[in-house]
Each structure stands twice: as structure tokens, then as C-alpha cells.
Amino acid sequence: MKEETNHVYPLWKKLARANLAAAALTVAAAEKPNVVILATGGTIAGAGATTANSASYQAAKVPVDKLIMSVPELANVANVRGEQVFQIASESFTNERLLELGKRVSALSKQTDVDGIVITHGTDTLEETAYFLNLTVHTNKPIVVVGSMRPGTAMSADGMLNLYDAVVVAGSPDARAKGVLVTMNDQIDSGRDITKAINIKTNAFSSQWGSLGMIVEGKNYWFRAPVKRHTIQSEFDIDKIDQLAPVEIVYAYGNVPASLYEGAAANGAKAIIHAGTGNGSVADRVVPTLQKLRAKGVQIIRSARVPAGFVLRNAEQPDDKYDWVVAHDLNPQKARILAAVALSQITSSTEIQRVFWEY
Secondary structure, eight states, X not given: OHHHXXXXXXXXXXXXXXXXXXXXXXXXXXXXXXXXXXXXXSGGGOBOSSTTOSSSOBSSOSOHHHHHHTOTTHHHHOEEEEEEEEEEOGGXXXXXXXXXXXXXXXXXXXXXXXXXXXXXXXXXXXXXXXXXXXXXXXXXXXEEEEOOSSOTTSTTOSHHHHHHHHHHHHTOGGGTTXXXXXXXXXXXXXXXXXXXXXXXXXXXXXXXXOOSEEEETTEEEEOOOOOSOOGGGOSOOGGGOOOOOOEEEXXXXXXXXXXXXXXXXXXXXXXXEEEEBTTTBOOTTTHHHHHHHHHTTOEEEEEESSSSSOOOTTSSSOHHHHTOEEOTTOOHHHHHHHHHHHTTTXXXXXXXXXXXXXX
């Protein structure tokens, strides 16, 4: 009997401890938020030939599972799983890919087992995707777009911390209902306001209106909140949009020919974003062409090529007289996104101008 006890009791004790440990792990996992990482490629998934290659490398090489494995600390802050949506450099994003990504984000946001979503993205068009999702995905769950300026193979690579911060924010209740966010270089920014202002450097992204907050060692610090309409407040719904209107940008300069605008219209553009000098100025020789195009139904939207400020209506040009729209503080690439979304369901220039004020 004594011999039986000596053998059976330790086995029972081990089984009990194992069950307790498993139960503790289950409870711990249940207490963590569930975050899905949607990978689209970009520098954050890039690889260079050596650790010294921080600016010359191949983007979109590392699959999402390896990206997650490269940051084991993610398991401490969330239950993370990944999906590879695309594996491209972000300059190759198209309207069709925006729609595909947006619909997947929307579907995930409706799942009860998803608390937040992270999208890894190349930095070149990151701001456009973030703004598109901000306009069209109806959810108050955190959606965070993140990238990096250096590949993971480089010395002082920034992708690991950027991704960690993105998962922290996506899993945080205090990030809900703030629209689509971007986490780069320790900052939390609005997807509406953020823009890539520098290449090469890791502090590449900024907003003229300032960051919303910061992440320091896995903790969010908030200082302001967005005021423009977004996500659950938006009149635009990705689940009801199957095609974006064709919108083109014409970049103005001292000798810009009117034929560039005519070519955009001939190519089927429903709206032309004029990336004007200063306050969205239009050269005198171009004005008659834009008037003719507007008379044919093409929306003319005055934006500015300058990095900060905003375009005033009826300043520089009589917008009321010409029935033109101003892009407010949106840069040309974001003005294109908003116009393409808006024109999917409205055509009135008055209504389009309202949209530019509100979003």
C-alpha cells in the first residue's frame, strides 16, 4: 500500500498542477484582447542584403507569421493572429485593393472575438489607406495602420517597436471610437491627419495639427481627440461600395499646361484634384480649361501642394462663381481618396463641398 501511494500520489499531484497551470493560461488568454494583424507588405515586411542596408532593400518579403514571431512580446499584450491580405510595396495599391482590404477590415470588426485590428503597410501610401478606412469602415473598435522606415534586417530597425505599439493600441479600450489610427515612431496619430513628410528618417510621419498621443513601454498617453467625422459617424459604408469613382491629381507648377487637365478628363476622371501652388492657386491660362471641364460635369477640387495650411474658399479663385470645390486642409492624395469615396454616392458640388468640410 505504501509503495502504491508513493507512485500514485506524485502522478496525481502532477496532473493537478498541470490542470491548474492550463486553467491559469486559459484565464490569462481570456483577459487579453484579441487582435488580428492584416499584412499587406511594405518596408515593415522588407529585407536588406546586410544589416547596414537601411534605405536599400526589398519590400514585401517577410510573411505575416514570421513578422509576428519576430516580436515575441506581442503575446504579453494580446492574443494575436495574422492574415496575409497582400504582399506588395504600397505604391502598388489600387482602388480595387483598397476596397478588398476595407471589406475584410469591416468583416473582422463585426466579429465578437475580435477586439482590434492592425494593418501592416508600406509607408508610401499608408496615409491614403488609413484615411480611406477612416471614411468607410463602420466600427468603434480600434483600427491601427502601421509601417516602418527601415526593414527588419537593418540596424536600429523601427518595425518591431512600431508593430508592438500598434497591437497595444489596437487592444486598448481607450482607443475605441477615435477613428483609424497610425502608430509610428512612438506616436499615435489620426489616420485623417497623418502624412509622410520625410523619407529615409524614422520620424517620417507628422500632422500639422499634432499627434493624438504617445505609446511609452506599452502604455497609451492621450492628449487630444479627432473632431472630423469618421468610421461609425460616416455616411459612407464600405459594405455598400463596390467601386470608387475615377479621380485624378494634376500637380501645378510654373509652366503647367492645360492639356494635363484635359488629358485627365479624357481618361475618364469624374473629378480632378488641382494640387495648386500656395492657396490652391490656378494659373490664368488654365482657368478657362477648368471652367469648360466643370461645364461638362467634371468636379474641380482645389487643393495645395504646400505641406501645411488649408485652401480658403473664394480666395485666389471665385469658387462660388465657377462651381468649384476646395479641399480644405486635405493634401492632394487625401483629397483624391475623399472625392473618390464621395462620388460613389453623391454628384452635387454643394454636397461634395459639405463632405470636404465635415471629413
